[in-house]
Amino acid sequence: MASALRTSVRRLATSATRAAVAESSVNPYGIRVSKAQGVVDTLVGAIGNTPLIRLKKLSDETGCNVLGKAEFQNPGGSVKDRAALYVVKDAEERGLLKPGGTVVEGTAGNTGIGLAHVCRAKGYNLVIYMPNTQSQGKIDLLRLLGAEVYPVPAVAWENPENYNWQAKRHAERVSKEDPEHGAVWTNQFDNVANRRAHIETTGPEIWAQTGGKLDAFTCATGTGGTLAGVTRFLKDVSNGSVKSFLADPPGSVLHSYIQSGGKLKERSGGSITEGIGQGRVTDNLKEEVNELDGSVNISDEKTIEMVYRCLDEEGLYLGASSAMNVVAAKEVAEILGPNHTVVTMLCDGAYRYADRLFSEKWLKSKNLRDSIPTHLEKYIVLP
Incomplete structure (x- = not known):
């Protein structure tokens, strides 16, 4: 019996050793990340903590480290999951929302999808108003996620x-009619x-991932939340040494606002980048707009080419705003010169925009067909 006990102990020790060796030798990076993440409480705990991806081709071209934060890995598929969670948290903290309450937002894009996921996880009703120019697919997706959707002129x-x-x-109407549960815009x-x-x-x-x-x-910027919030934190933690630049598309006034020292001009034109660009300085942006170190104006021609380049060179299937x-980032790297990060x-990814970005007909309708380099034309797979 003593011999059998010793054999069992040896087997347990051997198994433990093998498990330790396997853990240390197989996917060590993944193991470290998994331990740090642990188990999250409901879907909202999975929002954020996205990886930084080094874009090898552009890094090599510029002599810099060009890094992209993979926000398409959020549960709702975009950076807007973060804002969605926090505007709901804010309403809870201020006592405007109680269990079973109603969240209302005007959105034509990813914020609505983020809110739909957050509201389902937290048990709130969601009402979305959006322009009736949006695709039926977007309306259907929001309804599938449990939202009540009102397309309006x-x-x-x-x-x-x-x-x-x-x-x-x-929201004001529902708040008066149902004070027990509350409602918030x-x-x-x-x-x-x-x-x-x-x-x-x-x-x-970002600060932790780059080691500062x-x-x-x-x-x-659309709402201004991402640019302003990240700028504020990085400026504070680095004592102002990290520079921050606005990227602005055609049809937005913010590039000219920054370049002119604060003069807004009339908004004109448009861009293929959905939800990006502004005709005013939002409350989210106004505290940080003067902290920006500059801005770059990016044409639709450069954007659409980068959609295809990222797919071909990096394997990244990105939407237009990401591209x-x-x-x-490439242009800022060129401004700063080699050996910068x-x-x-x-x-977000291109999944919600593929019927346009990779369509021959759509590209021609936007006069962007000639912006696709010959060696990348193989990705134009839709009529």
């Missing part, structure tokens, strides 16, 4: 029938909880 921000103001009135453009999300999560993640060794950050950010945001 597309009118200017100043018009009281703009989808944002209709969303605000809806999350107001993503001017609710600074959006900015706070990036001060508390995105900025610290980065020289510049750049991204485009625009990558172009901006530049970080940008890979906001």
Whole structure:
């Protein structure tokens, strides 16, 4: 019996040794990350903590480290999951939302999808107002995720029938009718909880992932939350040494605002980048707009070429706003010169835009067909 006991002990010891060896030798990086992440509590715990991807081709071209934060790995597929979580958290903290309450937002894009995931995980009702110019596929997706969707005529921000103001009135009405559960208009453009999300999560993640060794950050802005929040954190933690640059598409006034020292001009034109560019300085951006070190204006021609380049060279299937950010990171790296580290945001993937970005007909309709280099034309697979 003693012999059998010794054999059992040896087997256990051998098994433990083998397990330790296997853990240390097989995927050590993955094991470290998995231990750090642990088990999260519901879907909202999985928002954030996305990897930084070194873009090898562009890094080699510029002599810099060009890094993209893989926000398409968030549960809802975009960077907007972060803002969605924080505007809901803010409403909870202020007592505006109680269990079973209603969240209302005006959005034509990824914020709605992020809110849909967060609201389902937290048990809130979600109401979305959006311009009726949006695709049926986007409306169907939001409804599939449990949202009540109201497509309304597309009118200017100043018009009281703009989808944002209709969303605000809806929230006020529900709040009066159902005070027991509450309702809130999350107001993503001017609710600074959006900015706070990036001060508390995105900025610290970038700083930690680079070991504090980065020289510049750049991204485009719609609501302004990402650019402002990350800029605020990085400026504070680096004592101002990290530079921050706005990436701006055609049709936005912010590039000219920064270059002119604060003069807004009338908005004109447009861009293929959905949800990016602005005609005003939002509340999320206004505290940090004067902290920016510069801006780069990125044409649609450069953006669409980068969509195809990232797919071909890096295996990254990115949406137009992400590709625009990558172009901006490349240009900022060229401004700074070799041996610098530049970080940008890979906001989302191309999955929701593939019927346009890789369509011969759509590219021609936007006069962008000739922007695709000959060796990348093989990716134009849709008629």
